[in-house]
Amino acid sequence: MSASLPSRKRGQKRERQGRSLREVLRILGGTWIRGNRLENPAEPRSEGKKKLLANERSFVMMIEFDPWSTVKNRDIDDEGQQKFDDIIAADEKVEPRDWMPEGYRATVIRQMAQHAHSEVIGMQPEANWILRAPTLLRKSILIAKVQDEAGHGLYLYSATETLGVSRHELEDLLHRGRQKYSSIFNYPTLSWADMGTIGWLVDGAAIVNQIVLQGTSYGPYSRAMVKICKEESFHARQGFSILMALTSGSDAQKAMAQDSMDRWWWPALMMFGPHDSESTHTEESMAWKIKRMSNDDLRQKFIDQTVPQAHYLGLKIPDPELRFDSETEQWRTGEIDWDEFWAVVKGDGPLNRERISHKVRAWEDGAWVRAGASAYADKQVEMLDKSA
Numbered sequence: 018m019s020a021s022l023p024s025r026k027r028g029q030k031r032e033r034q035g036r037s038l039r040e041v042l043r044i045l046g047g048t049w050i051r052g053n054r055l056e057n058p059a060e061p062r063s064e065g066k067k068k069l070l071a072n073e074r075s076f077v078m079m080i081e082f083d084p085w086s087t088v089k090n091r092d093i094d095d096e097g098q099q100k101f102d103d104i105i106a107a108d109e110k111v112e113p114r115d116w117m118p119e120g121y122r123a124t125v126i127r128q129m130a131q132h133a134h135s136e137v138i139g140m141q142p143e144a145n146w147i148l149r150a151p152t153l154l155r156k157s158i159l160i161a162k163v164q165d166e167a168g169h170g171l172y173l174y175s176a177t178e179t180l181g182v183s184r185h186e187l188e189d190l191l192h193r194g195r196q197k198y199s200s201i202f203n204y205p206t207l208s209w210a211d212m213g214t215i216g217w218l219v220d221g222a223a224i225v226n227q228i229v230l231q232g233t234s235y236g237p238y239s240r241a242m243v244k245i246c247k248e249e250s251f252h253a254r255q256g257f258s259i260l261m262a263l264t265s266g267s268d269a270q271k272a273m274a275q276d277s278m279d280r281w282w283w284p285a286l287m288m289f290g291p292h293d294s295e296s297t298h299t300e301e302s303m304a305w306k307i308k309r310m311s312n313d314d315l316r317q318k319f320i321d322q323t324v325p326q327a328h329y330l331g332l333k334i335p336d337p338e339l340r341f342d343s344e345t346e347q348w349r350t351g352e353i354d355w356d357e358f359w360a361v362v363k364g365d366g367p368l369n370r371e372r373i374s375h376k377v378r379a380w381e382d383g384a385w386v387r388a389g390a391s392a393y394a395d396k397q398v399e400m401l402d403k404s405a
């Protein structure tokens with residue numbers, strides 16, 4: 018067991034940064050230790066090893082993130098601004114080591130944190146049905162899906178950490194109501210059909226947004242989206258498969274599927290956020306290429322792909338104004354109930370309070386796990402220090 022660290026250059030960088038190895042490991046919460054060995058992402062690797070590591074999502078981020086680089090060089094910097102502008106204009110990726118305007122950094126943190134919180138809070142509505150899934154196969158699929166959402170949350174928290182803010186800080190902001198999560202997860206899951214509808218509509222909406230986000234300008238966010246999208250498409254298919262079974266079943270099963278559609282259609286459309294004209298961040302986020310399509314354009318894309326799927330399932334869309342515009346070849350819907358949307362966003366949805374209090378309780382109940390993991394990480398660092 019040996020720390021593969023100090024090349025002279027890296028040692029100098031550490032000195033300049035003023036962080037000891039122990040400090041860096043603490044900041045990173047011990048995630049850099051694999052198999053009792055320190056993995057330094059800045060260290061050149063053989064091609065074979067790079068390939069091997071590229072297959073593991075956790076390592077992909079590590080390769081990209083050099084903790085010894087100057088993450089926090091946020092002072093006004095004309096040269097940095099020019100370089101940043103060039104990166105954006107050339108459609109390249111902004112990386113953690115790059116200078117970036119404070120507003121860009123804050124916006125990326127806000128959006129990635131909100132996205133991460135959504136994945137984590139989003140486990141609750143579906144976890145509600147794990148014990149009641151109708152077959153062992155459906156139960157194991159649902160468990161795998163909920164577990165995937167936890168993983169997505171972790172990728173996104175890790176990506177956010179590359180901007181110098183820890184997962185603990187972000188969770189604390191969520192618990193205190195200072196950061197948001199997607200409005201959709203404040204609605205209750207009342208029947209088994211809701212597992213189908215969440216997969217089909219909620220994951221479906223998430224995918225439409227996230228496929229486009231693969232092209233976002235912040236490198237770690239963009240890369241996190243690639244794997245998340247692959248998993249989300251499995252989620253959408255499992256949802257559609259549940260609804261295929263129900264809509265080709267008994268009258269009671271068909272009615273259950275329709276009732277679920279009636280409750281989730283409009284909240285799914287709300288996931289894309291307010292109209293562009295009401296959106297606070299879209300203009301700036303589009304200019305910085307954090308967002309690559311506006312809220313309304315993404316929503317329209319989702320509607321156009323989903324309406325024919327509903328028809329295929331034999332489900333009625335709960336919108337008397339829905340019509341096909343043959344000129345634009347797009348589906349036109351009635352108006353979203355924006356009062357409902359803003360009430361949910363501001364904390365007054367059907368389950369906002371329950372979702373947060375459940376999350377806080379889970380966090381508190383998990384204190385002993387975190388203490389154990391930190392003690393283990395400290396021990397590993399001690400062993401590395403001794404062997405250095």
Ligand code: FAQ
Pocket residue numbers: 127128131132133135136139140166197198199200201215219220223226287288289290291295296297298299302308312362
């Ligand atoms: N819910 O100026 P904009 C998933 C807020 S992942 C709550 O347009 P922006 C996977 C917004 O924060 C689903 N709040 O904002 C899964 C802002 O408030 P602030 C999550 C919302 O950021 C499936 C204000 O309104 N996906 O489902 C919502 O430019 C199944 C003004 O809005 C993402 O987060 C909303 N729906 O555009 C998991 C994707 N909409 O911060 C489990 C990444 C808006 O100024 C089970 N995020 N607000 O106080 C995005 O693409 C964007 O953040 C938008 C909003 C499009 C959501």
